[in-house]
Amino acid sequence: MKLYDFLPSGNSYKVRLLLSYLGIGYTHVPIDIMSGETQTPEYLTMNPAGQIPLLQLNDGRTLAESNAILMFLSEDTPYLPVNAFDRAKAVQWMFWEQYRHEPAIAVARYVSHYAPERKDELPKLQEKGRAALAVMDAHLAKSPWCVGAGPTVADIALYAYTHVADEGGFNLSDYPHVEAWCARMTEHPKHILITDEPT
Amino acid sequence: MKLYDFLPSGNSYKVRLLLSYLGIGYTHVPIDIMSGETQTPEYLTMNPAGQIPLLQLNDGRTLAESNAILMFLSEDTPYLPVNAFDRAKAVQWMFWEQYRHEPAIAVARYVSHYAPERKDELPKLQEKGRAALAVMDAHLAKSPWCVGAGPTVADIALYAYTHVADEGGFNLSDYPHVEAWCARMTEHPKHILITDEPT
Known part of the structure; x- marks a missing residue:
């Protein structure tokens, strides 16, 4: 498999982290989103949405959307619940992540790092992001993990x-419950950092 | 099952449409999102995200996020592909819908109907929405359905x-291919309109 990927991207890191948990080897293809490498005709043929990460199977077929890639790779592994309702709750959290969490927290990080000209957007992004972190904190106060x-x-x-x-x-x-959950995540024996270069 | 629902909501309509396809009966609980009924303490206990639709099973458990509800209800039906890659492609489109399509097209509709004070946002929403419709049109030019x-x-x-x-x-x-696909959707024998009151 090939993973088209931008190292600082959290969406890409999701896939790298799961591949590490699963011990699956892959070819890492770095894509520089800042210099337009996701907007070339060749790349848009593989992913019309012009985004990373993108997974390419050995037969050439491609799969986009970080959370769709996670679901595909986790099928029949301990990282996707078997019970239908638990699986649906995991899926619920993933859609919530892409709708409420990522567009606030990831975008605030992006603006802070790469788009200073958009810094007027930060207060609203941070307000939305704090609301998302509060929802997570309330859940993680009652449960050590999202599901199960x-x-x-x-x-x-x-x-x-x-x-x-x-x-x-x-x-x-x-958000102390979020902080404790982050610490639990790092205890996984196959944990990797977002800055770890794939080998 | 109970469906907490706001009739004009496209996200709610998704669930009503699939329930119609599947011939599953349910209790329809209308929620007026415009008068704050998704923000009451009782509602937030059921869905901390304060959104409709919300599915409540007979045992009281609740499931939020329209596309997570679709996946849950479609398990082992013709509406969720059995093949792992095809299923992942369906999931890919659903994440794309919530990230690229709904935040532009649904929000432009919302602003036009309910939030005239936000009408300055419309040009940017419409630009993003047109880009999303162009991606759909290019795909539907090659394939009659999203997947399969x-x-x-x-x-x-x-x-x-x-x-x-x-x-x-x-x-x-x-977007002629999108228009033709919309027409195909209405040909399903169990099709219902977004305005059809659940019985």
């Missing part, structure tokens, strides 16, 4: 941008 | 706001 007794794709999806939320101006110590 | 040989949850998810895109200022006749 161990980490699933839902935890991986949410961890990716949560653990670097400080880079978007968020203070995780305001 | 018939409608799946991906088509249901995308149809919900696409077929009322004109209410957000979009002109579907600019």
Whole structure:
């Protein structure tokens, strides 16, 4: 398999983290989103949405959307619940992540790092992001993981941008249950950092 | 089952449409999102995200996020592909819908109907929405459905706001393959309209 990927991207890190958990080898293809490499005709043929990450199977077929890739790779593994309702709850958290969490927390981080000209957007992004972190904190006060007794794709999806939320101006110590859950995530024996270059 | 629902909501309509396809009866609980009924303490206990639709099973458990509900209800039906890669492609389209399509096309419709004070946002929403419709049109030029040989949850998810895109200022006749696909969707023997009151 090939993973088209931008190292600082949390959406890409989700896939790298799951591939590490699963011990699956892959070819890492770095794509520089800042210099337009996702907008070339060749890339848009593979992913018309012009985004990373993109997974390419050995037969050439491609799969986009980080959380769809997580679901595909986690099928029949401990990271996707078998029970239909638990699986649906994991999926619920993943859709919530892409609708409520990522567009606030990841975008605040992006603006802070790469788009200073958009810094007027930060207060609203941070307000939305704090609301998302509060929803997570309330859930993690009652349950150690998103769903069930161990980490699933839902935890991986949410961890990716949560653990670097400080880079978007968020203070995780305001969310102690989120902070404790982040620490639990790092205890996985196959944990890798977002900055770890794939080998 | 109970469906907490706001009739004009495309996200809610997705669930009503699939329940109709499947011939599953349910209790319809109308929720007026405009008068704050999704923000009461009772409602937030059921769905901390404060959104409709919300599915409540007979044992009281609740499931949020329209596309997660679609996946849950479609398990082991013709509307969720059995083949792992095809299923992942359906999931890919559903994440794309919530990230690229709904935040532009549904929000443009919402602003046009309910939030005239936000009308300055419309040009940017419409630009993003046109880009999303162009991606759909290019795909539907090559394939009659999102994935495979018939409608799946991906088509249901995308149809919900696409077929009322004109209410957000979009002109579907600019996207002939999308328009033809919308017509195919209405040919399903169990088709219902977004305005049809659940019985």
